[in-house]
Amino acid sequence: MLEDMKSYRSYAAGDAILWRGEPLVFVASVVSGVASLSKTLEDGRTQMVGLLLPSDFIGRPGRTQIDFDVTATTDVTLCCFARRPFEQLVEDTPHVAQRLMELALDELDAARDWMLLLGRKTAREKIATFLDMLARRSQLNTAKGDSSAIGAALHLPMTRDQIANYLGLTLETVSRQFSALKADGIIDVSDRRSVTVKDLARLQDETGDDSDGGILS
Numbered sequence: 001m002l003e004d005m006k007s008y009r010s011y012a013a014g015d016a017i018l019w020r021g022e023p024l025v026f027v028a029s030v031v032s033g034v035a036s037l038s039k040t041l042e043d044g045r046t047q048m049v050g051l052l053l054p055s056d057f058i059g060r061p062g063r064t065q066i067d068f069d070v071t072a073t074t075d076v077t078l079c080c081f082a083r084r085p086f087e088q089l090v091e092d093t094p095h096v097a098q099r100l101m102e103l104a105l106d107e108l109d110a111a112r113d114w115m116l117l118l119g120r121k122t123a124r125e126k127i128a129t130f131l132d133m134l135a136r137r138s139q140l141n142t143a144k145g146d147s148s149a150i151g152a153a154l155h156l157p158m159t160r161d162q163i164a165n166y167l168g169l170t171l172e173t174v175s176r177q178f179s180a181l182k183a184d185g186i187i188d189v190s191d192r193r194s195v196t197v198k199d200l201a202r203l204q205d206e207t208g209d210d211s212d213g214g215i216l217s
Contacts, residue, residue, distance in 0.1 A: 008079055008080065010075070012072065013074050018066045024065050026081060027057065027061065027080070028080040032077045033054070035052040036051055123177050124177050125208035126167045127167070128186075128207045131195060135154060178195075185198060
């Protein structure tokens, strides 16, 4: 059934995928690339509030409009489903509804982590958390002490300016923290869009989280 209703759409980096308040005619799963979620305040300021990476879902059954601006940060390919037929499928197919619930709970966990990151973490911890998140989402082995993760290369899907916006930092602070992590031998920066993790265990230690995911006091 899903195979019959799906289609693919591609967007170039910088393209608007959906605008806040726009009618939600389709829901979609990210196949490749990275997109950002953002909101614009009345005074024109824009705040990035989340990232969508491969396997993340856009839209919710039962919603008639999108709540955020969705923009392609890199080239993005979406697997799209017309909203109304998809909603009917969810009602008729329990395992699809269960999977959507799991995705919604994952999104809630990510939102809570992001609140912690913005509200309590230092600039260094924010950058380390961001890089660790990319490493985990890149399906690297992140077990502490696992030497096989050393030398893992990460492609940064965002510019330094976009990273600053996402983390609530200034561009200068982001550049300074990348340089500090490089000087400490934790990462290597070959160019502005590529980072090599030289010591994954130390990077995870720099996030400020304990082994259970809570913040260290």
